[in-house]
Amino acid sequence: MISLLKAFLVGGILCVIGQILIDKTKLTSGRILVIYVCAGCILGALGIYKPLKEFGGAGATVPLTGFGYLLAEGVMKEVDSSGFWGIFTGGLKAASGGITAAVVFAFLVALVTNPKEK
Amino acid sequence: MDTSNRAKQEYDQMVKKASPNSPIFTNCVKAFFSGGLICGFGQLLLDYFSKTNSEDDAALMLSVTLIAISAVLTGFGLYEKMGKQCGAGTIVPITGFANSVVSPAIEFKKEGLIFGTGAKMFILAGPVIVYGTLTSMIVGIIYYFIGR
Amino acid sequence: MGAKKIGKQTVRLNEGVRIMSVASTVSKKESEGPLGKYFDKIIEDSMFGEKSWELAESHFIRENMELVVQKAGLKMKDMDYLLCGDLLNQCTASTFGTVDFQIPFFGLYGACSTMGESMSLGAMLIDGGFANYTLVGASSHFCGAEKQFRAPLSLGNQRPPTATWTVTGDGAAVLAKKGNFPCIMEITTGKIVDMGITDANNMGAAMAPAAVDVLVNHFKDTGRTPQDYDVIATGDLGEVGRSLVVALMKKEGYTMDGRYTDCGIEIFDKNAQDTHSGGSGCACSAVTFCAYFYPKLMNGEIGRMLFIPTGALHSPTSSQQGQNIPGIAHAVVIEGCGEKEARK
Numbered sequence: 001m002i003s004l005l006k007a008f009l010v011g012g013i014l015c016v017i018g019q020i021l022i023d024k025t026k027l028t029s030g031r032i033l034v035i036y037v038c039a040g041c042i043l044g045a046l047g048i049y050k051p052l053k054e055f056g057g058a059g060a061t062v063p064l065t066g067f068g069y070l071l072a073e074g075v076m077k078e079v080d081s082s083g084f085w086g087i088f089t090g091g092l093k094a095a096s097g098g099i100t101a102a103v104v105f106a107f108l109v110a111l112v113t114n115p116k117e118k
Numbered sequence: 119m120d121t122s123n124r125a126k127q128e129y130d131q132m133v134k135k136a137s138p139n140s141p142i143f144t145n146c147v148k149a150f151f152s153g154g155l156i157c158g159f160g161q162l163l164l165d166y167f168s169k170t171n172s173e174d175d176a177a178l179m180l181s182v183t184l185i186a187i188s189a190v191l192t193g194f195g196l197y198e199k200m201g202k203q204c205g206a207g208t209i210v211p212i213t214g215f216a217n218s219v220v221s222p223a224i225e226f227k228k229e230g231l232i233f234g235t236g237a238k239m240f241i242l243a244g245p246v247i248v249y250g251t252l253t254s255m256i257v258g259i260i261y262y263f264i265g266r
Numbered sequence: 267m268g269a270k271k272i273g274k275q276t277v278r279l280n281e282g283v284r285i286m287s288v289a290s291t292v293s294k295k296e297s298e299g300p301l302g303k304y305f306d307k308i309i310e311d312s313m314f315g316e317k318s319w320e321l322a323e324s325h326f327i328r329e330n331m332e333l334v335v336q337k338a339g340l341k342m343k344d345m346d347y348l349l350c351g352d353l354l355n356q357c358t359a360s361t362f363g364t365v366d367f368q369i370p371f372f373g374l375y376g377a378c379s380t381m382g383e384s385m386s387l388g389a390m391l392i393d394g395g396f397a398n399y400t401l402v403g404a405s406s407h408f409c410g411a412e413k414q415f416r417a418p419l420s421l422g423n424q425r426p427p428t429a430t431w432t433v434t435g436d437g438a439a440v441l442a443k444k445g446n447f448p449c450i451m452e453i454t455t456g457k458i459v460d461m462g463i464t465d466a467n468n469m470g471a472a473m474a475p476a477a478v479d480v481l482v483n484h485f486k487d488t489g490r491t492p493q494d495y496d497v498i499a500t501g502d503l504g505e506v507g508r509s510l511v512v513a514l515m516k517k518e519g520y521t522m523d524g525r526y527t528d529c530g531i532e533i534f535d536k537n538a539q540d541t542h543s544g545g546s547g548c549a550c551s552a553v554t555f556c557a558y559f560y561p562k563l564m565n566g567e568i569g570r571m572l573f574i575p576t577g578a579l580h581s582p583t584s585s586q587q588g589q590n591i592p593g594i595a596h597a598v599v600i601e602g603c604g605e606k607e608a609r610k
Contacts, residue, residue, distance in 0.1 A: 004161050011157025011211065012150040018206030019149035022424070023140040026465060029209045029423045030242040033218065034249050036210060041253040045261065058160035061177060062184065063153070063210045064246070071254035076261045087262055091254025098212065099247065101182040102219040103239065105189035110223035110235045113193040115319065117312050117409055118419055119459050119479035126462040129514075133463065133471040136509045138427040145424070192420050201422020208422050217422050225418035228318040242421070 003057050010056030014063040033064050040068025045076070070094045145205050152200070152207030160184060160211075181212055188213035192220040218242035270393070273487025275454050275480070282449035283389035285563075285600065286399075286442040288556035289334035291326050292435030295408070296553065299534045299545075304557035305435075306333060312409060312434050320354055320362075323407035323436075327352070327363030330436040331403060338399075338440040345369045346397035349388050350438070351380040352405045352548055354414060359405060363436075369401065377577030378473075378502050379456070380404035381437060381552035382596030385573075388441045389450040389598075403438030404575075406547030415466070415582055428468040430504045430530060430546035431539075437552025439560075448563035451570075452488060452599040456480035458579060460592035466585050470507025470530075470543055473576040476593030477503060478514040480574060484597045485520065492520055496568045496602075499559065500595070501551035501575035502530040504544030529554035529575075551575040563602035573598045 018032050027035070040063075043049040049069040053060040060066055074094025078086030092099070119125075160180055167176035191197040197217045201208045208214050219239055226238035240247070270277045291307040302308075307329065314322040327350070335342050348367060351374035352359040360373055376383035381404040388400035411432040412419055441450070459479045463472040477500050485491060492498055492515075503511060508528045515522045529551045530544030545554075555573055562568040580591040 003165065004158050007161035008154035008158040011160070012154030012207075015149040015153025015207045015210045016146045018153075018210040019146050020142065022206055022209075023142040023145055026426075026467070028417075029214070029421070030218065030245060032206065032209055033215060033243070033246045037246050037250040038253045041250060041257060045257040045265075056157075058164045058180065059154075059157040061164075061180070062157045062160040062212055064212060064215055065210075067212060067215065067246075068250055068253065071250050072257045075254045075258035076265070079258055079262050079266070084262055087255055087258035090258055091251055095247075095250065097178040098181045098185065098215075101185040102189075102216050102243065105186050105216065106220040106223040106239055107235065109189045109193040109220050110227050110239075113224055114227070115225050115409065115413075115419055116195040118195075118198065118412075119457075119461075119475055119482070121459065121461060121475075129461045129475065132510060132513055133468070133506075136513070137468055137471065137506050140424075140426050192422075195420055197422045198420045199422075202424060204422075205424045214422065217420070221418035221420040221422075224420055225413055228320075242417075 006055060007057045007059035010052065010059030011063055014065060036064035037068040040065030041072045044069035044072030067095060067098060148203055149205050149207035152204035153210060156207070156211045156213060184213050185216040188216035189220045192217050193224065215243060215246065275483045276452055276487035277390065278452050279389060279393040279450060282451045282601065283392045284442045284445045284447040284449055285560065286440045286445055286447050287334050287338035288437070288439045288560045289330050289337055290435060290437045290553035290556040291330040291333065292433065292553055295539065296433055296435055296533060299539060301533055301554065301558050305553065306557070312407070319407050319410040319413060320359060323352060323354065323359035323405055323410050324363035326407070326436040327360060327403070327405045328366070331364065331367070331401060331438050334438040334440055335401065340399065340440065342367050342369065345399050345401040347372060347388065347391055347400045349374055349384040349400060350403040350405070351375050351384065353377065353411050359407070359410070376594060376596065377579050378546060378548050378550060379575040379577030379594050379596050380548045381555065382501070382573065382575035382598055385439065385450065385598050386453045386455060386596055389453065392441055392443055398443055400441045401438065402441060403436060404548035404552040405436035406432050406434065406549040408432040408434045411547060425542055426467045427542050428470065428506050429542045430469055430502060430544050431534060431541035432547035433533060433545045433550040433553060435549040435553045437549055437556040439556065446603060448560065448603060449601045450598055451601050454480055454484040454487060454597040456595040456597065458592045458594050460590050463591050466580070466591065468506065469546055469578045470504040471510060472578045472591040473593035473595065474503055474507040474510035474514065477511050477574055477576050477595040478518065480595045480597045481515065482518050484572070492522055492526065495570050495572045496525060497559065497571040498522070498526045499571065499573055500528045502544065502546035503528045503576055504530045504546065505536065506543045532558060563600055566602050568602045570599065570601045573600055
């Protein structure tokens, strides 16, 4: 139960930061996502995101910063295990599940649905 | 019409005054609760998946499940309705990433499965993958040379 | 200077050009707005039974143009010229909507000011003696415009309070030389005005200076004031743009009082329909004029009106390259039937 609350809190705060960015800077959602991934990746590399993840659980991994963190963790792990060439494979390897899922489900949904009016 | 730089600056001030601002406080409250709920739901799933799987596998299952749910909601036009209310609360979570892949895939279906759905799928999410990959490479390079 | 030109930007037509008939076809959302009961045709399904939004828009154009010609009691082959435009790339909605008509065609792009542009040119063609009848119009489609200019429809993003809602539909008119109909008397063609606005979610602010520019020049050229008109209606500035026009005109020394309205404000109920600043798109001014103002000109309720469709001349490419959003507006003076005696 406490883990649920922590996830709620951390996830909620990360979303509020995004909302402030949208309303104050007129950034579009696409730009917000880019900023979040890059920020998560950098914070992950600096070792700042890990404690947040340990505290917030899904609250830190579900927001797109978590995706960036995954990229940073993945590349560092791969460099540890396979050396220099891990730089090329580590990031996307860690993110491959999410990207594949997005592509597959997007394709399937697009096959069976049509554009709708708002 | 005076289009000098001074007039433009003056007009810019007039526009700022005339344009209502987004209700940022209400938006933030909505984003907090909706984003928090999605993450809380994620935590429930994560706890469930973790019972019988390794940490990495459970995390992957969580991502895939949330992406699938978001894809279906987008297909029914429901994610858009949530997004209107929740703002960043439904943009920032991975479900928002999935929504940004699924929505152009549907919208550009009429231009064909190859150059419509196939090509346009990443008009919004493409930059996320591009800059995510670039950042991870830089992290990898720095880590390889000085981090270890 | 041309014999019919008065002042810098205005022309005065010899005997005026008659607006013989008008027609408006809109979709569900427009029909639920305050003007719902005035439209000729309402198509509940905004896809109009077609495969894509783009084809749906063409369908709106085709049906509405056929209707307006029929309402004039004429045949399509009686039309000497067709002038119309839309918002889609290369005006393809107009192309595919009118290809079957087989009338000489001028495709127009004036963004949302297209109705003003087509009425101006259509009237000039008749006044110049080049045509007996011209068919003019403009169209837009919410979904097609969102897809091309903003984001996929199912993307979950928020529209800021300054955003406007593109009207789905087509407005068209048959212009003629003679007859007891509302009459186009003067035309003031607008210039492109760029006041440095870059926010694509604040079109009212981008277009308001162009409307003010054409208003001021119209008043200078004709020696009139806003008070010489019963109604002054801009195209799709919305609440934000209207308030900016009032403020800018005040600085120029003109009072824009209650007789000044905006078609984008008239067409939707912004609170009930969640359209934020108001309606927009080529169809906004076109269908509002045809459905709402024309009957009032016809029955003499409006003696003289100044109709000013407004447009934002940008493309997704120009916006992504960081260019400003320049505006344009065209003013058309239309006199109601009540004054036909004075005009003989």
